[in-house]
Amino acid sequence: MASLVTESSLTKVSASARDFLKKPKQLLIDGCWVSAASGKTFNVFDPATSDTIAQVAEGDAEDINLAVASSRRAFSGPWSQMTPSERGKIIWKLGDLVLENLDELAELESLDNGKPLAVAKIADVPLTADLFHYMAGWATKLEGNTIPISVPYAPGAKFFAYTRRDPIGVVGQIIPWNFPLLMAAWKIGPALTTGNTIILKPAEQTPLSALRLGELALEAGLPPGVLNVVTGYGETAGSALASHDDVDKIAFTGSTEVGKIIVRAAAGNLKKVTLELGGKSPTVVFKDVADIDTAVQGAANAIFFNHGQCCAAGSRLLVEKDIFDEVTQGVAEIANKIKLGAGVDGATEMGPLVSEEQRDRVSGFIKDGLEAGATALAGGNSLDEKGYFVPPTVFTNTRPEMKIVREEIFGPVVVAEPFDDLEGVMKVANSTDFGLASSIWTRDISKAHRAAEIMRAGTVWINCHNVFDAAMPFGGYKQSGWGREMGHEALELYTETKAVCVAL
Ligand code: NAP
Numbered sequence: 196m197a198s199l200v201t202e203s204s205l206t207k208v209s210a211s212a213r214d215f216l217k218k219p220k221q222l223l224i225d226g227c228w229v230s231a232a233s234g235k236t237f238n239v240f241d242p243a244t245s246d247t248i249a250q251v252a253e254g255d256a257e258d259i260n261l262a263v264a265s266s267r268r269a270f271s272g273p274w275s276q277m278t279p280s281e282r283g284k285i286i287w288k289l290g291d292l293v294l295e296n297l298d299e300l301a302e303l304e305s306l307d308n309g310k311p312l313a314v315a316k317i318a319d320v321p322l323t324a325d326l327f328h329y330m331a332g333w334a335t336k337l338e339g340n341t342i343p344i345s346v347p348y349a350p351g352a353k354f355f356a357y358t359r360r361d362p363i364g365v366v367g368q369i370i371p372w373n374f375p376l377l378m379a380a381w382k383i384g385p386a387l388t389t390g391n392t393i394i395l396k397p398a399e400q401t402p403l404s405a406l407r408l409g410e411l412a413l414e415a416g417l418p419p420g421v422l423n424v425v426t427g428y429g430e431t432a433g434s435a436l437a438s439h440d441d442v443d444k445i446a447f448t449g450s451t452e453v454g455k456i457i458v459r460a461a462a463g464n465l466k467k468v469t470l471e472l473g474g475k476s477p478t479v480v481f482k483d484v485a486d487i488d489t490a491v492q493g494a495a496n497a498i499f500f501n502h503g504q505c506c507a508a509g510s511r512l513l514v515e516k517d518i519f520d521e522v523t524q525g526v527a528e529i530a531n532k533i534k535l536g537a538g539v540d541g542a543t544e545m546g547p548l549v550s551e552e553q554r555d556r557v558s559g560f561i562k563d564g565l566e567a568g569a570t571a572l573a574g575g576n577s578l579d580e581k582g583y584f585v586p587p588t589v590f591t592n593t594r595p596e597m598k599i600v601r602e603e604i605f606g607p608v609v610v611a612e613p614f615d616d617l618e619g620v621m622k623v624a625n626s627t628d629f630g631l632a633s634s635i636w637t638r639d640i641s642k643a644h645r646a647a648e649i650m651r652a653g654t655v656w657i658n659c660h661n662v663f664d665a666a667m668p669f670g671g672y673k674q675s676g677w678g679r680e681m682g683h684e685a686l687e688l689y690t691e692t693k694a695v696c697v698a699l
């Protein structure tokens with residue numbers, strides 16, 4: 196078989212993206228770009244070719260200490276004196292700058308993560324800008340309440356009580372590699388609009404767009420120390436941030452396993468914790484769906500979008516018995532036709548997975564599924580490529596105890612299972628430790644709303660999947676996390692409520 200990628204991805208990106216790559220990749224601490232205190236760097240790879248495309252400063256505990264001290268100063272500095280309107284305008288400007296640099300940001304994202312450039316251009320970057328614009332508006336709308344109180348043990352006394360929404364303080368944010376820029380925005384946007392200061396630790400695999408975002412944040416007028424960006428490894432930089440005694444909150448997105456480590460690390464000073472973790476989300480297709488072809492395409496997109504590297508990926512396909520063969524064959528046909536290639540190649544429909552480790556992990560799941568007796572209707576094979584490619588895979592003949600059915604694979608692999616009725620399928624849909632997302636495909640609106648009520652997941656999509664918006668809260672039930680991102684729910688988690696009571 197001919198190689199999927201024969202040319203360096205660097206030849207396919209613009210001069211501005213190449214210029215950015217050539218510059219030293221330092222840490223953003225206190226408004227300045229600095230090398231790691233240790234002087235160390237680490238390599239960033241192009242997942243389509245495994246070539247090194249950049250060297251990035253390897254921050255560790257010492258750099259985290261400097262960044263936390265800077266964020267602490269900034270918390271009570273000019274940032275705290277700004278009016279909400281001034282704060283909102285800077286965040287709005289950051290959204291504008293993201294749009295002005297859309298092409299370059301999309302190229303960096305595609306190069307670094309491997310996702311198709313077109314996807315980065317229509318999804319990752321515009322959603323990032325929209326998040327900042329949405330959150331900018333909230334800066335002037337963070338209201339408390341006035342509360343009529345009675346105080347039964349003080350008869351005749353009069354009081355005036357109200358609440359304030361204060362920022363939490365210095366916030367550590369640790370993000371993953373699947374949507375590097377967008378995950379940074381989901382975290383930074385609500386933290387800034389509520390007046391906090393931030394130390395952001397991007398994923399080791401994909402630090403580039405966060406560094407470019409750091410440049411844009413300075414250009415937008417964020418005062419020094421309000422946003423520090425420390426690249427480095429989770430086990431060193433990330434863990435130092437999560438356990439730091441002068442950090443007031445830690446917000447994490449990534450694996451459930453590391454989420455539990457974060458909770459333990461945060462116990463030292465009982466910092467606030469929010470977690471957006473993994474999922475094993477069901478796509479539930481009833482036989483009365485309005486149009487089977489639309490449902491088939493929807494089920495395929497639910498799992499194959501972003502190569503299955505989506506926390507909300509529809510990785511369990513549950514189909515009503517009468518149409519099971521038609522739907523699974525349809526999804527397998529789509530899988531077989533998906534064109535693999537480098538993200539920056541215009542013809543590519545699915546890029547490589549993010550890293551060698553991730554390719555091996557996903558391939559291990561596929562091998563395990565085959566050995567356990569599942570049938571691969573599509574994919575199931577491995578590819579002999581320099582890049583980290585895995586063919587889209589559709590499994591049937593699975594059993595509930597199989598690893599591929601229970602665990603989050605985080606790759607383009609779906610397990611399909613037939614069902615008989617609503618009651619039965621909802622039991623299966625909810626029989627998981629996760630509870631992040633789900634979709635229901637039917638034209639019976641009563642059934643759709645009944646299923647939505649029974650589903651134990653933070654998002655239920657009806658006749659769609661993977662629809663995200665800055666105004667719609669997102670997060671998990673059960674082991675899929677604590678708290679919500681986006682929407683006004685996110686703001687609650689970046690503010691402390693202060694009750695003020697005045698004796699009149
Ligand atoms: P991960 O280890 O959970 O990484 C997420 C972030 O946490 C990265 O920035 C990582 O740093 C950091 N981190 C790792 N260990 C840490 C520690 N001890 N203390 C503080 N921070 C730490 O995820 P992964 O290893 O990249 O991927 C493994 C699996 O996690 C995937 O296969 C998938 O199942 C799941 N995952 C889920 C999501 C999601 O959106 N829910 C996203 C990514 C991955 P490094 O950069 O050094 O890893």
Ligand code: MG
Nearest residue numbers: 399429430453
């Ligand atoms: Mg890791």
